[in-house]
């Protein structure tokens with residue numbers, strides 16, 4: 278009797294996605310859903326409190342192939358609700374929309390964690406997205422203190438406006454950096470977010486154990502959630 282050959286997948290655009298990490302199951306990264314998380318390699322910013330230094334360079338030697346994600350999802354059909362693309366910064370990579378489309382075609386919900394550095398690319402990803410967790414780190418004029426990149430705040434806030442206008446299920450997350458974490462500052466930030474149409478805002482604890490800038494020492498409050 279002839280053995281049945283396993284299905285052969287021809288390379289797709291999604292195979293060019295550079296993946297630095299993969300979590301098979303989490304209840305934390307997509308509210309209310311059981312999700313796998315794909316950690317995309319590369320980010321254009323260098324936030325002082327970043328905990329993911331390994332994911333910042335565009336390339337590294339131990340990348341996970343897209344076929345590994347495809348295989349995982351094949352095994353987890355019926356057990357997983359969603360796949361979250363995180364990073365690093367997922368929109369850094371041109372292959373992202375193809376990967377989103379492939380996951381969507383497999384029947385999973387698609388979530389995205391982004392800091393919003395590329396509003397136009399985010400717009401191109403929108404047709405496949407069910408939920409977005411967007412980092413808004415500070416008021417736009419203060420971003421370079423965090424990211425080290427001029428104009429980064431304007432880009433992030435442009436991404437925010439795009440997502441609000443699109444009406445997508447959106448959670449805005451802020452990790453307050455020391456010096457930009459006073460109650461008065463956070464109140465002004467929440468006011469600007471409310472003006473921008475944000476309804477769900479989360480303050481996240483600023484961890485420092487592996488912060489990119491070793492001088493950074495945070496001492497802020499525990500995570501809090503606000504319905505604005």
Ligand code: SF4
Pocket residue numbers: 320321322323324326327328329333364365366392
């Ligand atoms: S915190 Fe996010 S946006 Fe900032 S450097 Fe790290 S991965 Fe990039």
